[in-house]
Amino acid sequence: MTIDTTDRAILSATQGGLPLVAQPFAEVGRWLGLDEADVIARMDRMQAAGVIRRVALAPNHYALGMVANGMTVWDVEDSAADVLGERIGALPFVSHCYLRPRALPDWPFNLFAMVHGSSRDEVEAHREEIAHMLGADCRACDVLYSARILKKTGMRLRKEAH
Amino acid sequence: MRRTALAPDALDATDRKLINRLQDGITLTAHPFAAVAQEFDLAEADVIDRIARMRDIGAATRFGPFIDAAAMGGAFCLCAMHVPEDDFERVMTLVNDHPEVAHNYERVHHLNMWFVLATDTPEGIDETADRIEAETGLTVMRFPKLKEFFIGFRVTA
Numbered sequence: 018m019t020i021d022t023t024d025r026a027i028l029s030a031t032q033g034g035l036p037l038v039a040q041p042f043a044e045v046g047r048w049l050g051l052d053e054a055d056v057i058a059r060m061d062r063m064q065a066a067g068v069i070r071r072v073a074l075a076p077n078h079y080a081l082g083m084v085a086n087g088m089t090v091w092d093v094e095d096s097a098a099d100v101l102g103e104r105i106g107a108l109p110f111v112s113h114c115y116l117r118p119r120a121l122p123d124w125p126f127n128l129f130a131m132v133h134g135s136s137r138d139e140v141e142a143h144r145e146e147i148a149h150m151l152g153a154d155c156r157a158c159d160v161l162y163s164a165r166i167l168k169k170t171g172m173r174l175r176k177e178a179h
Numbered sequence: 180m181r182r183t184a185l186a187p188d189a190l191d192a193t194d195r196k197l198i199n200r201l202q203d204g205i206t207l208t209a210h211p212f213a214a215v216a217q218e219f220d221l222a223e224a225d226v227i228d229r230i231a232r233m234r235d236i237g238a239a240t241r242f243g244p245f246i247d248a249a250a251m252g253g254a255f256c257l258c259a260m261h262v263p264e265d266d267f268e269r270v271m272t273l274v275n276d277h278p279e280v281a282h283n284y285e286r287v288h289h290l291n292m293w294f295v296l297a298t299d300t301p302e303g304i305d306e307t308a309d310r311i312e313a314e315t316g317l318t319v320m321r322f323p324k325l326k327e328f329f330i331g332f333r334v335t336a
Binding site for chain 1: 180181182183184185197198201202203204205207208209210211212213223224227230231233234236237238239240241242243244245246247250251257259271274275280281282283284285286287288290291292293294320322323324325326327328329332333334335336
């Protein structure tokens with residue numbers, strides 16, 4: 018879908034959070050000089066098109082006790098990758114699962130799944146659960162734990178289209 | 180962002196129910212919190228106050244739209260490097276200096292530096308990665324997303 022400058026302004030104004038008031042879309046409309054109904058209609062349209070995945074609470078999983086995570090990586094047959102990726106992505110402890118190209122010979126893995134838990138042991142247990150689910154479809158796997166955050170700026174939207 | 184667990188009593192049962200429910204998203208209506216309040220037999224203002232408080236104490240980072248950044252245009256690519264230990268700080272500084280590097284993690288692996296490039300154009304990915312290779316003398320392995328699968332992740336509060 019095409020996003021016009023008004024849509025972009027709405028996303029830009031709300032990406033840090035909606036105003037926590039009874040009529041948040043009316044408030045956003047006030048900021049941008051739009052009607053409440055127009056803000057809702059535009060956000061609805063963007064949600065239907067997948068630009069907005071959902072309007073929801075982003076819990077801080079660290080604060081809620083999920084303080085450990087590991088990037089698990091898996092080598093599965095390409096022809097099975099779609100089905101297995103869907104299954105891994107549907108697990109409640111997996112936040113992201115991506116199919117990516119291998120870099121042979123050094124890197125045989127094509128599915129990447131970020132696994133979260135309350136401890137490293139729990140992450141390991143989740144990893145075993147995935148390995149068990151994949152069974153013989155998994156040819157090799159590994160897990161990469163983060164040692165340090167070197168940079169984190171987040172991906173904020175640009176104000177203007179390029 | 181807070182990176183440690185809250186005390187167990189920081190949230191009551193209603194807060195936890197709201198966290199679990201609100202991760203699934205709300206319907207876009209003029210009074211979105213009223214509809215949620217009705218589901219839990221709460222007052223609209225109570226729901227709003229609880230969300231605000233959870234944000235203030237760091238139980239939630241925000242309440243708002245989850246945006247598919249790729250759908251907005253621009254390109255993203257996960258990249259990895261093997262950086263020799265004794266050269267790590269120099270390389271980190273060179274890599275982080277690029278505004279296209281959105282985040283960067285040290286990981287316990289032969290490939291010990293993992294970062295995401297976010298650029299305005301698809302060509303910008305290789306341009307930036309090539310520049311980092313030229314500056315550091317190290318290979319930047321590129322793992323663009325071919326497909327994404329995620330539906331299930333929910334934090335149970």
